[in-house]
Amino acid sequence: MSRTTAAPPETSGDTTASAVPPWHPGQPHHELAADVRWWMGMPLAFGLYGRLALDQVAYREVAAAVDASGRFAENFTNRGIRSYMWGPLMLFGDDGDRRATATRLKNLHGQVRGRGKGEFEGERYSALNPALWKWVGTSSLLVFYTGYVSTYAKQLDAEQREVVYRTILAMSDYDLNSDQAAVPATVAEAEEYYNSVAATELADNDFLQWANASFDAMPVPTLFGPHLLHVLITPLWRVATPLLSRPARICAEAAAHPRMRELLGVEWNSRRAWEFRVYTGLIRTARKHLPKWALLEPLAYNRYRYERLRTAYAAPQLDSFATPPGQQ
Secondary structure (H helix, E strand, O other), rough: OOEOOOOOOOOOOOOOOOOOOOOOOOOOHHHHHHHHHHHOOOHHHHHHHHHHHHHHHHHHHHHHHHHHHOHHHOHHHHHHHHHHHHHHHHOOHHHHHHHHHHHHHHHHOOOOOOOOOOHEEOOOHHHHHHHHHHHHHHHHHHHHHHHHHHHHHOOOOOHHHHHHHHHHHHHHOOOOHHHHHHHOOHHHHHHHHHHHHHHOOOOOOOOHHHHHHHOOOOOOOOOOOOOHHHHHHHHHHHHHHHHHHHHHHHHHHOOOOOHHHHHHHOOHHHHHHHHHHHHHHHHHHHHHHHHHHHHHOOOHHHHHHHHHHHHHHHHHOOOOOOOOOOOO
């Protein structure tokens, strides 16, 4: 009798419980899609390319909103950590946790509305404005897409880039119940949309420049550990942060849209291009040779281990309980 060796369809990280995700073994390019999926579970991927998200605050209404909250100014590092930690819950939690997290995130964003202050005096903002939600959702998705295709550019043709984008879209749940808020469905649509926003909305502002500079002088995080520990590590943190942030600056500058390079005053040259090749080469080598536990954040690694165990349990099972032909 035949036996099942393929894993059952995955639903965690997909947009609907019934859809077959791109990384399922029965799907074309499923190995590439699986690699993209685990790319999204690497803190290193977000760390090296997360700076691309500066494009969000080049959109004046977004800048007005985050500036008004004061949480970036209070502790830029803490705010970044909180933002990052939403990701694993939405990407690698079980379906119930993913839905609950997405709902909570949307409900919390419903409280983000008002008028800007200072440079943004009089600027009205609402995080649930469909146009604004679409921009934040699309640019967040593109952090992962752009990072992956920039790292593996020479290995990807147009069809494979579409698989990369479709996989990240399947992992994400950014949309409101509005066609105006829906993120683009294809690479071509995403590029067209981004170019349109870059030409009509993205502009320089004080918060953008402050945030860009803050990446190189991030304060000690205070979300974890006692106050004494924060004090003790501060001298080393101040020395290490500019050095450790260099690869993230180079990777993000290499992958940034031309409009963002212009706004941030990026002066790209052959030395920086060489640095970028070194960093991406190291990323590819690390992903090829290091074990998953050393690369993935804990919730993503938990999902990886669960799926391997599930496949092992499913492998010897029968395809059918019916009496085999010839034995009836």
